[in-house]
Amino acid sequence: MALYAVRTTIGQEKTVAESLKTKQKKHGEDIYSIVYIDSFRGYLLIEAESEEEVKKVSYGVPHVKGVVKGEMDYSEVEKFLEQKPLIEGISRGDIVEITSGAFKGEKARVIRVDESKEKVTVEVIEATVPIPITVNASAVRKTTL
Numbered sequence: 571m572a573l574y575a576v577r578t579t580i581g582q583e584k585t586v587a588e589s590l591k592t593k594q595k596k597h598g599e600d601i602y603s604i605v606y607i608d609s610f611r612g613y614l615l616i617e618a619e620s621e622e623e624v625k626k627v628s629y630g631v632p633h634v635k636g637v638v639k640g641e642m643d644y645s646e647v648e649k650f651l652e653q654k655p656l657i658e659g660i661s662r663g664d665i666v667e668i669t670s671g672a673f674k675g676e677k678a679r680v681i682r683v684d685e686s687k688e689k690v691t692v693e694v695i696e697a698t699v700p701i702p703i704t705v706n707a708s709a710v711r712k713t714t715l
Contacts, residue, residue, distance in 0.1 A: 571602060573617055573642040574624045577635035580612045587614055589631045599627045607650045613638075615647060657685050657707045666692060666710040673703065677713065 578586045583606035594601045600619035607615070612635075618624050621637065628634045660666065664680045678692035681702060688707040693700040 571617060571619060572621075573615055573644060573647070574621055575638040575642055576614045576616055576624065576628050577638060578612055578614055579633040579635065582633040583611070583614055586631060586633050590614070590616070590627055593631065594627050597627065599623050601627055605651075607647075610647075610650050615642070657683060657688050657690070660690060660707065660710065660712055664712055665695070665714055666690070667713045668692070668694075668705065668709060669711050670709045671705060678703070678710070680710075 576586070576590075587604045587606045590601070590604050593599075594604075600623045601616060603615075603617040605615040605617075616624050616627075618627075621639070621641070624637050628637060660680060660683060662680055662683060666678055666680055668674055668676050668678055673694055677695045679695060680690055680692050682691035684690070689704050690707050690710055691702050691704045692710065693702055
């Protein structure tokens with residue numbers, strides 16, 4: 571079992587990962603895991619028996635640019651796989667973008683951070699009436715105005 575990288579269109583990593591998962595289930599290829607990492611843009615990591623298996627499952631999938639030749643060493647991607655608290659780096663007064671739910675795509679200002687529950691209370695910036703909304707930390711991404 572080894573780790574391989576697949577090049578994708580930037581911003582389409584999640585879509586490609588879901589397509590590969592569906593295709594892998596249908597054809598029963600020897601693929602053990604498919605990982606996309608936000609900070610590793612334009613690439614997916616696939617854990618598989620061989621490079622040929624990765625090529626088979628990725629052939630014909632939209633937004634796949636190709637398979638990087640050769641195996642990757644786990645030490646090359648360890649820094650991307652470290653688990654960090656979702657709430658890390660978000661504090662009161664920060665501007666965030668809501669990434670899921672009814673307010674997806676809206677910019678908001680953080681008014682409260684609950685680190686123990688990993689919840690963030692925000693107010694949508696462009697709302698006529700500012701209403702506090704509490705969302706999971708995974709549903710926001712720190713940004714600028």
